[in-house]
Each structure stands twice: as C-alpha cells, then as structure tokens.
Amino acid sequence: MFTNKKSLLALSIASAFALTGCFSDDDSNEYTPPGPGPEPEVVVPPEQPAALGAVVYGNVVDLEDAAALPSTISFFEAGVASENIVDVDGNVTATVDSEDGSFVFQIKDGVDLSQVTAVITAENYVSKAFVVDLSELSAGDVSVELGLTSTDAEGLAIATPVEATISEDGTSATDIEVPVDNGDGASSKIVIPANTVLQDANGAPVTGTVTVKVTTAKPGSAAAAAIVPQGLNSADSTTVLTPSGVTSVEMVNADGVKIKKFSSPINVDMAVKEGSAATLDLSSQNEDTGVWTAEDQDVTVVGEVGSFTTDHLTFFAATTSSPVCATPVRFLFSGDTFPSPTGLNLRISSSDIDATLPGVKGNLTVPTPWVSFFGISDTAETRVRVRDIEGNVWFDSVSEVAICGDVNVALTAPDVVFQSETLNVTAVCSNDTDVSVGASGALVKYSRANKASKVAKGDGTGNYALNNMVEGETYNVTVKYKGSLSSIADAAFTVTADGTDEVRTESIECAVSTGGTGGTGGN
Numbered sequence: 001m002f003t004n005k006k007s008l009l010a011l012s013i014a015s016a017f018a019l020t021g022c023f024s025d026d027d028s029n030e031y032t033p034p035g036p037g038p039e040p041e042v043v044v045p046p047e048q049p050a051a052l053g054a055v056v057y058g059n060v061v062d063l064e065d066a067a068a069l070p071s072t073i074s075f076f077e078a079g080v081a082s083e084n085i086v087d088v089d090g091n092v093t094a095t096v097d098s099e100d101g102s103f104v105f106q107i108k109d110g111v112d113l114s115q116v117t118a119v120i121t122a123e124n125y126v127s128k129a130f131v132v133d134l135s136e137l138s139a140g141d142v143s144v145e146l147g148l149t150s151t152d153a154e155g156l157a158i159a160t161p162v163e164a165t166i167s168e169d170g171t172s173a174t175d176i177e178v179p180v181d182n183g184d185g186a187s188s189k190i191v192i193p194a195n196t197v198l199q200d201a202n203g204a205p206v207t208g209t210v211t212v213k214v215t216t217a218k219p220g221s222a223a224a225a226a227i228v229p230q231g232l233n234s235a236d237s238t239t240v241l242t243p244s245g246v247t248s249v250e251m252v253n254a255d256g257v258k259i260k261k262f263s264s265p266i267n268v269d270m271a272v273k274e275g276s277a278a279t280l281d282l283s284s285q286n287e288d289t290g291v292w293t294a295e296d297q298d299v300t301v302v303g304e305v306g307s308f309t310t311d312h313l314t315f316f317a318a319t320t321s322s323p324v325c326a327t328p329v330r331f332l333f334s335g336d337t338f339p340s341p342t343g344l345n346l347r348i349s350s351s352d353i354d355a356t357l358p359g360v361k362g363n364l365t366v367p368t369p370w371v372s373f374f375g376i377s378d379t380a381e382t383r384v385r386v387r388d389i390e391g392n393v394w395f396d397s398v399s400e401v402a403i404c405g406d407v408n409v410a411l412t413a414p415d416v417v418f419q420s421e422t423l424n425v426t427a428v429c430s431n432d433t434d435v436s437v438g439a440s441g442a443l444v445k446y447s448r449a450n451k452a453s454k455v456a457k458g459d460g461t462g463n464y465a466l467n468n469m470v471e472g473e474t475y476n477v478t479v480k481y482k483g484s485l486s487s488i489a490d491a492a493f494t495v496t497a498d499g500t501d502e503v504r505t506e507s508i509e510c511a512v513s514t515g516g517t518g519g520t521g522g523n
Contacts, residue, residue, distance in 0.1 A: 039514035043432035049441030049483030058144030059452035060101040066391030071122035102453035117290035129229035129290035155221030157186035170205025188216035197263035235369035245272035265309035325404035335411035429510035438462025469497035
C-alpha cells in the first residue's frame with residue numbers, strides 16, 4: 001500500500017507540471033527587481049542677498065533742537081528734477097514725502113554725480129534749498145543733516161496771508177499791497193500795481209482768488225542767515241556775497257497754481273543792515289528749483305530800507321561783497337572720542353553764515369571750494385556748535401569766534417551712556433523651519449521718537465550694527481528686505497538700548513527641489 005500511495009503522489013505532481021507549465025523557463029521570462037522610487041523632496045533656502053551698496057541717509061530737522069520734521073524733499077540738478085537719484089530698489093525718486101524727516105537714496109548705476117540740490121518744505125517752517133555733497137559716496141555711506149528754521153523763530157516776520165481777487169484777464173482792478181513788520185527790525189512790503197497781469201511760470205495769466213505770503217528777517221539776526229538758501233555763493237570764488245537784507249514772496253491761486261511772473265514790474269521794499277551802502281547788489285533764488293540768479297537791477301537804500309522792482313517772484317537777497325578767507329579753515333578737535341561710525345555734525349552760524357558739516361570724524365580742513373560756497377570771508381566770525389545725530393551737544397562756543405584759520409574745539413561727551421548692539425535678522429523657510437538664510441542686503445534704520453534716523457551697517461550675513469544708542473531708551477527699527485527676500489513685508493519693531501543683542505526672524509515660503517539634502521543658505 002505504501003508503494004502505491006507514493007506512486008500516485010508522484011503522478012499528481014507530474015500532471016500539474018505538465019498542465020500549468022509552472023517552474024518552466026521555456027518562455028525565456030526573467031525576474032526584474034523593483035526600481036529605487038521617486039527622488040526625495042528638499043526645501044531650498046533663497047540665495048543670500050547681496051550687501052546693500054553705499055547710501056546717502058539724511059534727516060530734516062529743526063535747526064535749533066534737532067527734532068525730526070515730517071517734510072517733503074525734492075531733488076534737482078541744474079534746476080531740473082533729478083532723474084539720477086534712486087531709492088534702494090533702483091526706482092527714480094525725484095521727490096520724497098517723509099513722515100519722520102528721514103530719507104535714503106543712491107545714485108543711478110553708471111552715473112557720475114558730485115552734488116544734488118534738495119529743496120525742503122515742512123509745515124510751520126521756512127522752506128529752504130540745500131546742496132548735498134556726494135563726492136564721498138564712493139567711499140561709503142554719507143550722512144546729511146538739513147536744518148530748517150521755525151516760522152516763529154526770533155528775528156523772523158511772516159505776513160498774515162492776504163487774499164486778492166483776480167479777473168479773467170489775470171489782473172486786479174486795484175493795487176495789491178502786502179506789508180509785514182514784526183516791530184523789531186524785520187519788515188518788508190510788496191506792491192503789485194493795478195492792471196498788472198499775474199502769470200504762471202509759462203507766462204499764462206492766473207485767475208481766481210490768490211493768496212500772497214511774504215517772509216522776511218531782521219537784518220543782522222541769526223535768522224536772516226539761516227533762511228538763506230544754499231548756493232548764493234559759488235565754489236572757488238575769490239569773493240563772497242553777504243546778505244544785507246532778505247525777503248521771500250510767494251503767490252498761489254485756489255487751484256494751487258503759483259504766480260511766478262508779471263506783465264510789468266512790481267515794487268519790493270525790505271529792511272537792510274544799518275550802515276548799508278546806498279546801492280546793493282540783488283540776487284534771487286527760485287524756491288521751486290533751488291537755482292540762484294544775479295539780477296540786473298540794484299537795490300536802492302534809503303535809511304535802512306532797500307527798494308527794487310522785479311517782474312518775477314522768488315527769494316531775494318540784497319548783498320555786499322567781501323574777500324574770501326584765503327587761509328585754510330581748520331577745526332582741530334581735542335577731548336572726548338568721536339562716536340563711531342556716524343561721527344558728529346558741526347554747525348557754524350552767525351548773521352552772515354549758517355552751514356552744517358555732517359559726519360565729522362576727526363580734525364577737519366574745510367575743502368577750499370566749500371570755504372567760498374559757505375560764504376566764509378577773511379573776517380568771518382561764527383558761533384560753533386557740535387552735536388551728534390540725535391542732537392546731544394558735544395561743544396558750543398556760545399559766542400562768535402574767528403573761523404578764518406584754526407578753530408580749536410574741545411569735545412565733551414553728553415552725560416548719557418551709549419550702548420551698541422547687534423541685530424541678527426534671519427529668514428526661515430515656512431515649509432521647513434530647519435532651513436534658513438541670513439537676511440543680508442536689507443535697509444535697516446533706527447531712531448528714537450522725534451529724533452534723526454541712522455542706518456545700520458550690515459556684515460553681509462544678516463547681522464546689523466545698532467551703534468551709539470542712549471542707554472534705556474526705546475528705538476524704532478524698520479527693515480526693508482532686498483533681493484531674494486524682497487517678498488517679505490517691511491518690518492517695524494522696537495528695541496531697548498540695554499547692550500543685549502537683538503534677534504529678528506521672518507518667515508518665507510521657500511522653493512522645493514528633488515535630490516540633495518537641503519541646508520541653511522549662506523550660514
């Protein structure tokens with residue numbers, strides 16, 4: 001029986017092979033192992049943004065207390081709106097409306113520009129044009145401080161605006177007379193004769209209700225020099241012009257159209273310095289473009305009043321001429337150490353001169369072209385003040401000192417403690433928080449409330465230096481991201497000046513790639 005059962009089993013197996021072909025290689029089939037599968041996905045950080053190039057960072061401030069002023073800054077070259085001033089994104093920026101008085105700009109790539117005129121306006125302040133020196137921009141950031149004079153400053157007189165109705169032909173049936181007198185030597189008066197056609201800058205008649213504003217200053221006062229727009233004197237001149245009297249006249253209609261010309265001359269009177277010559281030269285400056293012009297007519301002086309006629313409106317200065325200071329003007333410093341890297345702002349002011357030299361970092365020899373440009377004569381005497389960018393006073397001569405030659409300045413640091421900190425800014429990928437990149441190339445600004453702003457210099461890896469902050473004070477910080485991180489919204493936050501380094505993290509959605517292992521870009 002055993003043998004028969006074994007034979008039957010063998011027969012069954014043989015039959016199965018014959019019927020199914022299993023375990024047979026007759027059809028040449030070969031076994032193929034499974035493939036490696038899809039490549040793994042990895043999150044890739046953005047490319048490290050390039051470092052921000054050199055910038056001009058400026059502040060519009062109150063001339064006396066250095067408080068930051070909301071203002072409008074317009075840039076001109078030879079009287080034409082500049083097309084070469086750009087923001088840090090490369091956009092042409094001929095006009096900046098600044099809520100805190102600060103502004104930052106660069107020069108368009110490929111353009112060689114040594115200076116630009118900035119015309120500044122701010123509510124309750126006298127408008128003024130400044131010439132911004134750009135010659136040092138190739139060596140690094142340039143700091144600028146532009147100080148305006150308050151309309152209630154001592155020595156100023158501003159007429160209550162006078163309204164007049166102008167007919168369709170651009171004339172008034174009666175004389176338009178606008179006097180101003182502060183009772184302390186600041187006085188001026190304009191008279192526009194009846195039937196004179198009021199015209200805009202293109203010569204077209206201006207109609208409707210017009211408002212006339214006259215601003216003047218007491219001759220010989222500090223305010224008289226402070227409101228004179230820069231550019232009255234040229235660089236490298238052998239003589240300098242000194243204002244003996246100044247007045248500014250502005251007219252605008254209800255539609256905002258400015259009256260700039262007249263069909264026939266109008267009459268202008270203004271107070272001049274006691275003892276002025278019987279005849280003075282006359283210069284005018286277009287307050288809209290910052291361009292100065294030497295007028296053909298003279299100013300006739302009777303007593304302490306200078307009179308002239310003109311067919312246009314602008315800022316006027318009756319001037320005398322003096323030899324320029326031919327001796328090197330040097331400011332020699334001693335005492336406490338300059339704050340780094342911003343340096344200090346040096347201001348010289350008198351009844352003849354008002355100029356600020358920003359970012360001084362050591363002994364300074366005023367470049368020869370700027371000696372005449374600032375109007376420094378061979379007998380010039382001014383008050384000398386030195387303060388930091390936040391307005392802390394480091395030196396004040398109080399009285400006027402001779403500045404044609406060497407001027408000794410002993411610095412005394414203010415009675416505050418300064419702290420410096422490092423701000424680290426990192427962009428972290430939202431789709432993989434282990435992947436990040438240092439936020440280099442950003443524009444980082446910081447300031448105390450109502451104080452001038454500073455630009456924090458970056459090291460190219462996302463670290464920024466917050467230098468010379470007053471201990472215990474709160475600083476407002478803004479960050480504008482650039483390059484591969486430009487999609488991140490501008491940031492605004494506060495830090496406390498306590499010497500502790502700060503960290504800021506931003507989130508950004510990063511690209512995804514296959515293969516590789518990811519990583520932290522630039523770190």
